[in-house]
Amino acid sequence: MWGGRFEGGPADLMRSINSSIGTDKRLWREDVEASRAHAAMLGRQGIIPAEDAAAIEAGLIAIAEEFAELGVAEDSALEDIHMHVEQRLTEAIGPAAGRLHTARSRNDQVATDLKLFVRGAIDEALAAIDGLEAAILGRAEEQSATIMPGFTHLQSGQPVTLGHHLMAYREMLVRDRSRFADARARLNECPLGAAALAGTGFAIDRDSTAAALAFDRPTANSIDSVADRDFVVDYLHAAALCSVHLSRLAEEITLWASQPFAFVALPNAWSTGSSIMPNKRNPDAAELVRGHSARILGDLVALLVLLKGLPLAYAKDLQDDKTPLFDAHDLLIVSLHAMAGMVAEIGFDAERMRAAAENGHSTATDLADWLVADGGIPFREAHQIAGRAVAIAEAKGVGLSELSLEELQSIDPRIEAAAIERLSVEASVASRSSAGGTAPERVIEAIAAARAARRSQ
Numbered sequence: 302m303w304g305g306r307f308e309g310g311p312a313d314l315m316r317s318i319n320s321s322i323g324t325d326k327r328l329w330r331e332d333v334e335a336s337r338a339h340a341a342m343l344g345r346q347g348i349i350p351a352e353d354a355a356a357i358e359a360g361l362i363a364i365a366e367e368f369a370e371l372g373v374a375e376d377s378a379l380e381d382i383h384m385h386v387e388q389r390l391t392e393a394i395g396p397a398a399g400r401l402h403t404a405r406s407r408n409d410q411v412a413t414d415l416k417l418f419v420r421g422a423i424d425e426a427l428a429a430i431d432g433l434e435a436a437i438l439g440r441a442e443e444q445s446a447t448i449m450p451g452f453t454h455l456q457s458g459q460p461v462t463l464g465h466h467l468m469a470y471r472e473m474l475v476r477d478r479s480r481f482a483d484a485r486a487r488l489n490e491c492p493l494g495a496a497a498l499a500g501t502g503f504a505i506d507r508d509s510t511a512a513a514l515a516f517d518r519p520t521a522n523s524i525d526s527v528a529d530r531d532f533v534v535d536y537l538h539a540a541a542l543c544s545v546h547l548s549r550l551a552e553e554i555t556l557w558a559s560q561p562f563a564f565v566a567l568p569n570a571w572s573t574g575s576s577i578m579p580n581k582r583n584p585d586a587a588e589l590v591r592g593h594s595a596r597i598l599g600d601l602v603a604l605l606v607l608l609k610g611l612p613l614a615y616a617k618d619l620q621d622d623k624t625p626l627f628d629a630h631d632l633l634i635v636s637l638h639a640m641a642g643m644v645a646e647i648g649f650d651a652e653r654m655r656a657a658a659e660n661g662h663s664t665a666t667d668l669a670d671w672l673v674a675d676g677g678i679p680f681r682e683a684h685q686i687a688g689r690a691v692a693i694a695e696a697k698g699v700g701l702s703e704l705s706l707e708e709l710q711s712i713d714p715r716i717e718a719a720a721i722e723r724l725s726v727e728a729s730v731a732s733r734s735s736a737g738g739t740a741p742e743r744v745i746e747a748i749a750a751a752r753a754a755r756r757s758q
């Protein structure tokens with residue numbers, strides 16, 4: 302299609318390094334859609350004869366049906382999806398197909414196709430995020446009063462409720478949703494009509510093609526239109542961070558499923574056995590989600606590095622934007638769905654979690670807080686007193702809440718019986734009722750607020 306000035310064809314290796322059809326055939330829907338919008342506009346503007354525009358339109362519809370049914374038949378002589386669609390069109394309708402590429406270049410064409418693809422990928426990610434959020438809300442509600450150890454430095458810090466812990470992941474998803482929505486809003490300008498890089502002398506109507514493809518408006522600068530891949534970076538960044546969130550959840554599931562923890566039982570549907578150890582039940586799905594996140598992060602970095610040295614406007618390096626984009630999209634969607642399934646079906650061992658929450662004198666802060674609130678003692682001094690109580694409990698090999706009043710009063714006579722009541726894990730979580738705190742009532746409120754937000758979304 303570009304052979305006019307050449308005498309011989311490209312070397313075999315040149316052909317193969319130049320070819321992207323194996324990857325970008327995935328863009329056939331977007332390519333046909335954008336081509337239809339372009340052809341219809343050319344016809345309306347009188348740039349090509351109306352009957353040719355109509356023939357192109359009908360031909361493109363037929364090609365879409367064919368591709369949907371049979372897939373794109375790869376032809377090694379044609380570089381990319383744009384050429385494949387145009388070639389099929391030529392076979393289908395004859396020379397009128399040659400008018401489609403008027404006032405257009407593959408540079409604005411691929412930018413437009415890619416934006417349509419990323420927009421769809423964002424919508425799929427948003428739907429999958431909603432699915433995971435729904436699973437989290439269901440389990441958080443059921444486990445709103447289940448007590449587990451809350452960790453800092455992976456050391457038991459203070460008891461928390463499992464519902465509260467799960468809802469922490471919901472907050473990450475809310476931010477992910479907002480990042481994807483933001484990326485979607487920012488990308489929604491149509492590059493079509495920028496042509497190769499400078500615009501075109503034909504009297505095209507960019508507003509109408511932008512509207513036909515559901516973009517908010519045409520892009521403002523033709524050079525930027527064909528050189529810009531920020532929207533892919535925005536998408537990959539949102540995907541990378543979302544995958545990091547999934548990876549943290551996957552890591553916790555893996556840890557909790559490990560025998561020394563045994564906080565959870567993995568569902569059959571989301572675990573695998575070992576070919577040698579009959580006793581094994583492995584958290585493969587969680588581990589793969591954790592692994593996929595590494596690849597998605599690599600995809601983001603690949604694209605940033607691809608762009609950083611590129612002079613304006615289009616350069617063929619940009620053809621390599623698709624592999625990381627498609628890879629990240631596929632991995633993210635499967636990860637979100639797998640985590641939704643896992644969260645919905647995992648078994649929580651509430652007794653085991655509660656027992657672990659009692660370890661590590663996790664209510665020492667509650668003793669200090671009682672000394673402050675009821676004893677009028679400054680927090681720093683209260684911290685010291687509670688620390689001495691922990692030392693005695695540790696020396697005796699008992700939990701803090703098992704110390705007698707006499708033993709506590711030997712540390713500080715201001716400690717009263719009421720303080721001891723505060724040292725159970727139940728009392729501890731119930732007391733943490735500040736806004737955003739772990740108390741079961743706050744968790745129930747947070748879930749209700751999340752559900753209301755979903756309804757108004």
Ligand code: ARG
Binds near residue numbers: 407
């Ligand atoms: N296959 C190319 C890509 O994905 C399409 C644009 C080609 N443009 C060009 N001037 N060679 O980037």
